[in-house]
Amino acid sequence: MKKFQFHLPRLGRRGKILRNLLATLLLLTLIWGQFLCPLFWPEWEFRRAERRLLLPPSEVVLHLDSPGGRIYREGQSRPILRRDHQFIGVGDGYAITVALKDRPPLFSAPHVYVETWDLSAQEGKVKVITTSIANLYADWRREAEEGFLRTYRFSMGLVALDLPAGTVQGELTVEEDGKTYQTDSGVNDAGVCLFSFPHLEGDVSFSYGLPYTLRLYGQDGAVLLEQTGSIPQSDALITIGFRS
Amino acid sequence: MKEKSDRETGPEFSLDQWLDTAVRGIRFGPDRRAVRAELYGHLEDKIADLRRIFPDLTDQEAQERALAGMGDAAEIGKQLARVHRPWLGYLWRVSQVLLALCLVWYLGFNISLGDDGWPGGDDSDFEWWDFDGLPYDAGLIDxxxxxxxxxxxxxxxxxxxxxxxxxxxxxxxxxxxxxxxxxxxxxxxxxxxxxxxxxxxxxxxxxxxxxxxxxxxxxxxxxxxxxxxxxxxxxxxxxxxxxxxxxxxxxxxxxxxxxxxxxxxxxxxxxxxxxxxxxxxxxxxxxx
Missing domain, CATH: 2.60.40 (Immunoglobulin-like)
Structure with missing residues (x-):
């Protein structure tokens, strides 16, 4: 009985190059997959987060790019730099905030946290959503203590969307425990105001329900709109890419 | 005056010269060596044939006739250089290096990770595809x-x-x-x-x-x-x-x-x- 023998086809130089490049591509794809498929640009990560949630692309109205926290590892004096990014997009009746946390400068995927807001459910003309201002996220080296302590710090940010035409300046007042905090903001190119309250530190959720007053001013300083309400909470908080 | 070595004076001298001239135009080293070895083998066969057919020929004469039959080394060299383009050789070498690096990285990284290093790892939830249209693979959680x-x-x-x-x-x-x-x-x-x-x-x-x-x-x-x-x-x-x-x-x-x-x-x-x-x-x- 004739023994069956399988022979791979003999490849020429071009064939070998193609085979090697294809095998390299396959291995690089596997390696990329192992690192959770990081994308080079944070904007791409934001768009990917939308696609993973089956959402159509929204209009990006705000991108906060933090200067990055420094993380010291024990025994190493040189910090590892990380960057955080916050994107806010507005879709058809909703807003989406995507936070990319712990995004190292190079080859690794960030942690992606998504919040969505049903804008149609808000009563006021101007829609309001919150975001954590993540540029305070950092690790501080505590010289006086042993080892290194990771400290997370956030401050509350409030974003006003759908501003009346002609708005050039916004002023927001928030009341907490009988105290009144006031801050103002210009209008960015996408037509939104970002109000930052660094004194309202801690988890943003501490701020939900606080009463606010929003005043929007035109070029001549006249009040275009005054709106009161309470700081809303997002409808969904989603963590992408983690499997318990 | 110092006597010349056998290599310079013997029959191999002109053979080497001919081969060097013929392959000089091939810029990719591994190709140049391979072509030279192939031509050398071919010439040796030809010399052996001549010696067999004409037993009276000396080594020198058989080599000269074999080389004469091969043609002009410089002209052959030009044609070989045209056929053996260096960039293809360099690209081949680069593709080998890339593949080796990726293999080392992938295998080394995965070995260090143990079970978690492979797609799915030891996660019982992992299945390559939902073949049965049911949660989990058959036999895992029935x-x-x-x-x-x-x-x-x-x-x-x-x-x-x-x-x-x-x-x-x-x-x-x-x-x-x-x-x-x-x-x-x-x-x-x-x-x-x-x-x-x-x-x-x-x-x-x-x-x-x-x-x-x-x-x-x-x-x-x-x-x-x-x-x-x-x-x-x-x-x-x-x-x-x-x-x-x-x-x-x-x-x-x-x-x-x-x-x-x-x-x-x-x-x-x-x-x-x-x-x-x-x-x-x-x-x-x-x-x-």
Whole structure:
């Protein structure tokens, strides 16, 4: 009985190059997959987060790019730099905030946290959503203590969307425990105001329900709109890419 | 005066010169050496043939005749240089180096990670593909086979194979199976097997229970998680849970507790606001 023998086809130089490049591509794809498929640009990560949630692309109205926290590892004096990014997009009746946390400068995927807001459910003309201002996220080296302590710090940010035409300046007042905090903001190119309250530190959720007053001013300083309400909470908080 | 070496004065001298001249134009070293070896072998064969046919020939004469038969070394060299382009050789070498580096990186990295280093690792939820259209691989947790496949358990009221698929944002979302059961106490529980799949593994979609709105034709709304029904101890009775995943798919089990016995249809709407997609489950199409 004739023994069956399988022979791979003999490849020429071009064939070998193609085979090697294809095998390299396959291995690089596997390696990329192992690192959770990081994308080079944070904007791409934001768009990917939308696609993973089956959402159509929204209009990006705000991108906060933090200067990055420094993380010291024990025994190493040189910090590892990380960057955080916050994107806010507005879709058809909703807003989406995507936070990319712990995004190292190079080859690794960030942690992606998504919040969505049903804008149609808000009563006021101007829609309001919150975001954590993540540029305070950092690790501080505590010289006086042993080892290194990771400290997370956030401050509350409030974003006003759908501003009346002609708005050039916004002023927001928030009341907490009988105290009144006031801050103002210009209008960015996408037509939104970002109000930052660094004194309202801690988890943003501490701020939900606080009463606010929003005043929007035109070029001549006249009040275009005054709106009161309470700081809303997002409808969904989603963590992408983690499997318990 | 020092006597010249055998190599410079002997028959090999002109042979070497001829070979060097012929391959000088080939710039990729490995090719140059291979072609030279091939030409050398060819010349040796030719010299051996001449010696066999003309036994009276000296080594020198046989070599000269063999070289004369090969032609002008410089002209042959030009043609060989034209055939053996260096960039192809360099590209080949680069492709070898790249492949070796990737292999070392991939294998080394994975070996250091142990079980977690390979797709799925030791995660029992991992399956390459949802071949059976059921949660998990067959044989892993067969409880779901009993749930979804028709059986003779009197508590299994009906099974469904809606096999509904909608395409959204380049991803397929499917409602593949369903089964209605009656629990102790008479409560009806509906199990639905959902799957999201895409060949774009880097942006494979995920379903969020918060974005599901479930209603029936009698106007009932079914909440999930904390907004759904709970046990006396606070356990969640209705939920959307991941049950099996792979590089190209995510599988989910949607468990709905307390289905209205009078309901004939159930509608699933999905989206943060409005509906990105919806499925309708018709109980009358099921068969126990």
């Amino acid at each position: 409880w779901y086979r009993e749930i979804y496949l028709p059986g003779d358990d009197p508590d299994q009221l009906l099974t469904l194979s809606p096999d509904l698929t909608t395409r959204i944002g380049g991803q397929n979302v499917s409602l593949l199976r369903g089964a209605l059961w009656e629990e102790d106490g008479g409560a009806r529980v509906l199990y639905l097997h959902l799957r999201v799949d895409s060949w774009k593994f880097w942006e494979l979609g995920e379903l969020e229970g918060d974005w599901l709105t479930i209603t029936d034709d009698r106007g009932n709304t079914y909440g999930l998680g904390l907004e759904g029904p709970k046990t006396e101890l606070g356990g969640l009775l209705s939920s959307l849970s991941g049950r099996g995943y792979g590089p190209f798919h995510h599988c989910y089990v949607l468990k709905l507790w307390g289905i209205d016995p009078e309901a004939e249809r159930l509608r699933l709407d999905y989206g943060p606001v409005g509906s990105l997609f919806s499925f309708t489950v018709d109980f009358e199409e099921g068969a126990a």
